[in-house]
Amino acid sequence: MEQNLLKASAVLLNQKAKFRCSVNGKPPIISDYTPPHGDGEGYTSLELMLLSLASCFASTVKFILTGPMKKTVSAINATAKGERRREHPTCFEKIELFLDINADCLRAEELENVINAAEESICPVYAMLRGNVEIVVKYKIKEKV
């Protein structure tokens, strides 16, 4: 069932910046900051943000391809690379998102239209970053042998 109200929590575990992050009923994720402020024993908040974007964008593209477009997708591998500002706030000024997709009979032009639709109106995480971060999406299509 799709939920409209989501809840998540982060509890500090030590005297530095290690948190137990969780959502009810799911295995906790440890977040931590890099030394010296943290011990580097978990995902940084910015890495969690990259994973949020990569999984959201990849599943949005996958749903459009396999749903309305009735394509067969056998693999998707999304990699996000984020480049941080050196001054506060040290957020990403640019994120490059690479999509490696294995699909049958998928033309580059078709995938570009899907990526445009995801960017313009469908991908929720992209929509929340839009305008604040430059996001460049690249792709590679591999035919299944």
Added chain:
Amino acid sequence: MEQNLLKASAVLLNQKAKFRCSVNGKPPIISDYTPPHGDGEGYTSLELMLLSLASCFASTVKFILTGPMKKTVSAINATAKGERRREHPTCFEKIELFLDINADCLRAEELENVINAAEESICPVYAMLRGNVEIVVKYKIKEKV
């Protein structure tokens, strides 16, 4: 060591929307979408976004309090609640972030100044969502007994 270039990846694990999300050298996080599009066997991308914001904002506040302000913080518990739009893109239109802080000799006014600084110029994840999502931060201070 603080890194300026971060990299994360998401690999599709099934025919639905289950991904193995990871950053080199860290234990993978499973993401999934809610049924029927997914099997609900992991964190949704939007839950990862909430965890990214909660851990980032909480650690930003913690660093300012214990660093320049030399306060003693014995606990921080951050809870983020996000309300999704019902139309595409189904991103959050509002996020409420609750901070429960145990600290000695911390006045409400001091914490409010820290929260304002985090919002205005320090918290990276907040900066990336700013303007696109309404974020309301609330807090409770508990004196350590």
